[in-house]
Amino acid sequence: MTTTALKARKEFGKTLASDIAHRLRNEIVTCQLKPNESLKFDALRLSFGASFTTLREALTLLVAEGLVVAEEQRGYKVAPVTLEDLHDLTHARILIEVDLIRRSIERGDDDWEIRVISCLHRLAKIEERAPEDYAGNAEWKSAHRQFHEALVLASGSPTLLAVRNSLFDRAERYRNLSALYRPRPRDKAGEHRALMQAAIGRNADQACALIASHIQTTSDNVAKYASGVINAG
Amino acid sequence: MTTTALKARKEFGKTLASDIAHRLRNEIVTCQLKPNESLKFDALRLSFGASFTTLREALTLLVAEGLVVAEEQRGYKVAPVTLEDLHDLTHARILIEVDLIRRSIERGDDDWEIRVISCLHRLAKIEERAPEDYAGNAEWKSAHRQFHEALVLASGSPTLLAVRNSLFDRAERYRNLSALYRPRPRDKAGEHRALMQAAIGRNADQACALIASHIQTTSDNVAKYASGVINAG
DNA sequence: ATGAGCAATATTTTCGAAAATAGGCAAAAA
DNA sequence: TTTTTGCCTATTTTCGAAAATATTGCTCAT
CATH class of the missing domain: 1.20.120.530 (GntR ligand-binding domain-like)
Structure with a gap:
């Protein structure tokens, strides 16, 4: 398969971070990213084409919205459903x-x-x-x-x-x-x-x-x- | 005056970003940082001794809590009081x-x-x-x-x-x-x-x-x- | 004077490398 | 066999430089 999406593009928000938050939110809500799935930076960097810190900012936003949970020093994962x-x-x-x-x-x-x-x-x-x-x-x-x-x-x-x-x-x-x-x-x-x-x-x-x-x-x-x-x- | 606080130190949270969010929150709530005051990265970097991206993550957290407002491409400021x-x-x-x-x-x-x-x-x-x-x-x-x-x-x-x-x-x-x-x-x-x-x-x-x-x-x-x-x- | 256009500066935003930390595996000791 | 200890690897976290964007101040034409 072709490794797509190497370069980030802005669709929604004005800054790349808010844009990626938007796209991530959508993927989580539609369950393309499954509950409990761990969100590793390397993988995210590949599929969204943004750097560590930009992704980190987007994830921080989603933690506040309750769609992502963070375990400090142990990364992020999609919030579980119970x-x-x-x-x-x-x-x-x-x-x-x-x-x-x-x-x-x-x-x-x-x-x-x-x-x-x-x-x-x-x-x-x-x-x-x-x-x-x-x-x-x-x-x-x-x-x-x-x-x-x-x-x-x-x-x-x-x-x-x-x-x-x-x-x-x-x-x-x-x-x-x-x-x-x-x-x-x-x-x-x-x-x-x-x-x-x-x-x-x-x-x-x-x-x-x-x-x-x-x-x-x-x-x-x-x-x-x-x-x-x-x-x- | 001596330019204090060049090196960041962890007091509360486990990561530096959450720690700085904690300290920033406290300064805003106690009005040491005044409503509407603009939060420039250079100044914050000086007083908290952390880098751009770490500060950015902390600010993102506070935006979600309603203590800071962000105008995209135009920085952050302490949320106004009305x-x-x-x-x-x-x-x-x-x-x-x-x-x-x-x-x-x-x-x-x-x-x-x-x-x-x-x-x-x-x-x-x-x-x-x-x-x-x-x-x-x-x-x-x-x-x-x-x-x-x-x-x-x-x-x-x-x-x-x-x-x-x-x-x-x-x-x-x-x-x-x-x-x-x-x-x-x-x-x-x-x-x-x-x-x-x-x-x-x-x-x-x-x-x-x-x-x-x-x-x-x-x-x-x-x-x-x-x-x-x-x-x- | 006034405002448009443009350069210079200030500031935010993004990047990838480097440091810090956790988790696992293997070798040594009990 | 079981537990402990110390590396090694995978991963997160932090940094400061570089790119992008906004703002300011100046020049010039009207």
């Missing part, structure tokens, strides 16, 4: 997302409503176009992420939003993991539409209940379908 | 700390109770010894931090605990800032004792109410005494 971690993550996500969506509904203006509606529309379009398997579809994943982000974007809490985004990534890794072992994706279209309606109808209590249930159900399904590959808590 | 940020931070802290303390009370065992009690005892001892000005006292700060940490330690939520710790640091910076401008520290001893009693009495509702009010009142006082040095939100 049932315990999934439960912990789910609890944290519900707590934060419920708070954010409630405040978003209180504070959201017309632009916010428009954004929520158009994000849902885009999501629906993609699902129509590929009704069978949108779960593995990168475009659907992006639209899905953006819809959920739109819902909470008017909350006015940068701190919690940042935490939320990092938890979303961690959760997406579990979703991808379970998708590998599930016969067909759960149909979330109805849930998304109901969420949108509760949000723009300014029905905060209902929106909070819906999002909590949405996150919990997804998590339960992950636990059900992926329990074989997840280390017991 | 009223808006203080409100955001306070909201996030109350949301998370209330959840953690409730679950800690549900799950805490005998060791947890003992730990809470002994942490409070240590705190009280220090306050007795220096009744006038324990606010600037590093030992008191450490005991204070440990008491509050003990309360939530049985929650069993590593994710939220990690976020909590990072928010605690950010809040401590604001507390230190206001202490500079306040005639005498507010007496929190009674509040701490009440918290302990509610916790080991397994009165979750009361403990949650107390911690929320404790955080909110502290924040209000910071806003009151430090508003002069805090940029308007």
Whole structure:
């Protein structure tokens, strides 16, 4: 095989380190880099074409996001997946997302409503176009992420939003993991539409209940379908 | 003046980078490094005696904790302090700390109770010894931090605990800032004792109410005494 | 005066070599 | 056989030089 990717290239971020963090994050979330896999510098240098220190900076970023764990003097590895971690993550996500969506509904203006509606529309379009398997579809994943982000974007809490985004990534890794072992994706279209309606109808209590249930159900399904590959808590 | 600190030394962490992050964090939280102050590599290299890349790794860590902000290609600076940020931070802290303390009370065992009690005892001892000005006292700060940490330690939520710790640091910076401008520290001893009693009495509702009010009142006082040095939100 | 263009300087970002550290293997001692 | 000790190798961690990028200050045309 040809030893590809000798030279680093910038795609996303402005600096090479943030760019590599972006690419690494993607590979971890999509499970191309498997849980527990050890991240050796020599190997990373080969596949990303960057030097020790640049890689080290990128890894440091991902440690803070909980996608990579560092054992000092003993290198880095992809964060493990466990049932315990999934439960912990789910609890944290519900707590934060419920708070954010409630405040978003209180504070959201017309632009916010428009954004929520158009994000849902885009999501629906993609699902129509590929009704069978949108779960593995990168475009659907992006639209899905953006819809959920739109819902909470008017909350006015940068701190919690940042935490939320990092938890979303961690959760997406579990979703991808379970998708590998599930016969067909759960149909979330109805849930998304109901969420949108509760949000723009300014029905905060209902929106909070819906999002909590949405996150919990997804998590339960992950636990059900992926329990074989997840280390017991 | 003698140009001190040419050679780096390890005090806390196992690696130099984590050690420097530790020291930098401390300098930022205690406002020896002032909000908005730009963190130039040459200057840092001089005072910490480490190389570019090691410093860069330490700064990356602090960016994730919200104590440093990075503008790509334009360096790092100490995170600004604003009223808006203080409100955001306070909201996030109350949301998370209330959840953690409730679950800690549900799950805490005998060791947890003992730990809470002994942490409070240590705190009280220090306050007795220096009744006038324990606010600037590093030992008191450490005991204070440990008491509050003990309360939530049985929650069993590593994710939220990690976020909590990072928010605690950010809040401590604001507390230190206001202490500079306040005639005498507010007496929190009674509040701490009440918290302990509610916790080991397994009165979750009361403990949650107390911690929320404790955080909110502290924040209000910071806003009151430090508003002069805090940029308007 | 004013602003655009350009050179000079300051600063950040990236690199690969060198130092430090951990883990394993083999030989010697118990 | 089992344990200990001391190399040797694999790997991480740190360094300072070099490249890339931003900023400042100057010149010149308008």
